[in-house]
Amino acid sequence: MTRSVLFDPEHLADERRALYDELRSGPRADPDRPGGPVDSRGRLTGPFNAMLHSPRVGGPLQRLGAALRYESSIDDRVREMAILLVAGRHDCAVERITHQRIARDIGISEETIGTLERGEVPASFDDGTHVTAAAALELAERMLDREPPDDAGFERLQKVLGPDGVFEVSSLVGYYWTLAHQLNLFAVEPIEDRSEA
Incomplete structure (x- = not known):
């Protein structure tokens, strides 16, 4: 249908x-x-x-x-990793394929992309974003698991990301979560050819 x-x-x-x-x-x-x-x-x-x-x-x-x-202050690599985590958790082919292309273009390793595709957070990052990426993906994972950080965890995330970063990462996860559900609901197929994506 x-x-x-x-x-x-x-x-x-x-x-x-x-x-x-x-x-x-x-x-x-x-x-x-x-x-x-x-x-x-x-x-x-x-x-x-x-x-x-x-x-x-x-x-x-x-x-x-x-x-x-x-327009966000989130580093491009951190943003794409968070999006790929959402796509992996929601098995959203359109998000996954589109943002894997972007991730590769900006230098995210195949190992990191593969881990995120499985809906998992990498143990480390080889692209110079470790501290920020670890905090952003921890927040993303907690949101996806519906386990918000406690006060001490929230304070620790704010020290790394800043209040604006926490807000932007949480908004990013919510936005791509919404898109993943809509893409899956409407059975949108990915377009494999880069010229048509």
Whole structure:
């Protein structure tokens, strides 16, 4: 059963057209960034097509995602590791494939990617982000396990990540958790070809 057809950009009107145009002109459309929001026929891919079902919710949701990916203070490598942990825990192929590409492009090791794909936190990191990555992934893991840190643990995480970092990592996990569930719900298939991701 097809749960969500790809919207044809030639037949979009009103709020859907506005959201489509916003996604096409925003940071995700930057040719210097890996991936992109459309396929070779100009249709939105991944979670973005589903957002057109409800532009009033999809618009703010995609803007949150853009802020987390392109404006956050989280190191790019730490961000991608946290996303891959969420994807691994939720068995979300679209998130996993898309963000594995990005992770490789920014120098995350295959060993680390493989560990995160299994939904596990690596014991160490070989890319110079150990302290920050360990704290961010501890927080992500606790959120995914629904076991928030106690006061002492929260204070320790804040010392490493700062209050803004704790807020941004927790928002990142919540956002990609939401996308993973939506992608799985709508049975969105990954696009293997980089030019169409």
